[in-house]
Amino acid sequence: MELNIILKNISSLENILNSEAVEDMINRILKANRIFIFGVGRSGYVGRCFAMRLIHLGLKAYFVGETVTPAYKKEDLLILISGSGKTEAVINVAKKAKKINNNIIAVVCKYGDLHKLADLTITLDVKKSNYLPLGTAFEEKAMIFFDLIVAELMKRLNKSEDDLLNEHCNLL
Amino acid sequence: MELNIILKNISSLENILNSEAVEDMINRILKANRIFIFGVGRSGYVGRCFAMRLIHLGLKAYFVGETVTPAYKKEDLLILISGSGKTEAVINVAKKAKKINNNIIAVVCKYGDLHKLADLTITLDVKKSNYLPLGTAFEEKAMIFFDLIVAELMKRLNKSEDDLLNEHCNLL
């Protein structure tokens, strides 16, 4: 039963993929000097999965709070992930970035407060269930959403799987 | 098009959910003193998403390599995630654990070498595509797979969403 809800949530991504918002997001990613990503908890792990693929694509990406993340500058892009749109640690990062530029994308399930700080908000709404607790349904949909963005970036950047493999961690 | 492949991959989880292997996995989780999880890269982030939910369920879980992970002992369970079944860092962890007990679960896409060290292997096979590069299709399916295990654990442990919220990080 949970599986059916999950499948419905994910299949509804079809509607969003050709939206103007997603086109705007892709263009911002391609134009940015560097892409900074942040989220807390499982949303953060979804964000890290995306950041890793951006690196494989040959783009410059960082996850806020990790060792080698440099200062955020005017030409950079910030992508924030929060199901509730209310995670305070995420909002605080948005506030700091807002002083530097107007290039903040929020990927949320509910508007919360984050959308007020974001320059572009992508809403991934989901049907929940008692046994897809807390942000589960959103996090799953967000994971697939970002993978589909990667697919689109591969096409636009004309990258093959081998190109990605060539940038993949080779020491572990 | 990628979305269709993803949906097919995930919907095929239905077959595995009622398998003896998954029943064995759930019983090992419920019986273990502590559950250790490991994977590299995006598989590692999928594993961390699962570890986090085990904590919310009130179980004792650790991700190998993180700050507070203690010594692995006889009564513990190790769950390893590797699409190729060949990730060396994962195999090395398996070898070390194998000297301590016979309670190692491998969640893989292909058998690789990992299944030889594992006491139980769950295979999540996927259809790939050029634009679901490297382990993408497996990682997505593994993410949903573990979330469905969480759903099942909630039922068996008689836990509500509020119970999980009560153990959820409250300082960020």
Place this chain on the structure above:
Amino acid sequence: MELNIILKNISSLENILNSEAVEDMINRILKANRIFIFGVGRSGYVGRCFAMRLIHLGLKAYFVGETVTPAYKKEDLLILISGSGKTEAVINVAKKAKKINNNIIAVVCKYGDLHKLADLTITLDVKKSNYLPLGTAFEEKAMIFFDLIVAELMKRLNKSEDDLLNEHCNLL
């Protein structure tokens, strides 16, 4: 020259080790149900080094923001590390913890704002130099400070090096 400054900074720890504040800190650690630690950047890595030793000592310790960190509860202790005493992410964690209990220790170089939220503040002041940039001198002193706390905890808990080794990560 930098080495001399570092040595002076560290040797001044002698004065603080027998202070009432440190005695208070040790007692809070021994009495707490679980010890939560947080800091950002290099202070965070110093904190993780300490958290790891607490685990080796057989205590229950967590680093805020890591995978398996559960909800902070009344009987827990929070130790925050910030050279400036002004790191916003640290202050935000303090604010959230303050609603739950009055058991917050701040380890700082300068008072900043953090001490207002802390129930106990340990000040590690340092002489700086142009070539010990940013928080370097503080972070070094904090690293040694926490190691000396570990030494004291070993004595009070009657733990040997072998006891610690027995809890040390054995899968990597």
Place this chain on the structure above:
Amino acid sequence: MELNIILKNISSLENILNSEAVEDMINRILKANRIFIFGVGRSGYVGRCFAMRLIHLGLKAYFVGETVTPAYKKEDLLILISGSGKTEAVINVAKKAKKINNNIIAVVCKYGDLHKLADLTITLDVKKSNYLPLGTAFEEKAMIFFDLIVAELMKRLNKSEDDLLNEHCNLL
């Protein structure tokens, strides 16, 4: 008493700072395209502290296993940290890098097996004590050692504290 041992261990860094080995290390850092760093446990946190400062210096640095770490290539440098020189996870990384280039630096307390894979080995020997358990004395000395390397790099790169601040994380 532990404090005295620590101070002696650290003060002995004076002898090594002007050694040919350290001069070689600094030149390799300045010449490398990118600097990859790895260590396990507390040695890993010391390595991350160093990686962070390399970023602040405007160099390209990565910690192996983190989200945005790309493939290791011929023109890169690998710095490994292991007190025992025997940590298997570290040795496995060295073996993989060895197939790519001969630019591996080992920072160790004891030779172990790591020095056989390294192209340059820096030995930081320490006096231990019962209450500086496991790698404590080495990790402290390594932390200060790397900070002194940072001091030297600042001088050679003609960088001020403000230059470093300009690259420092500004979103937390």
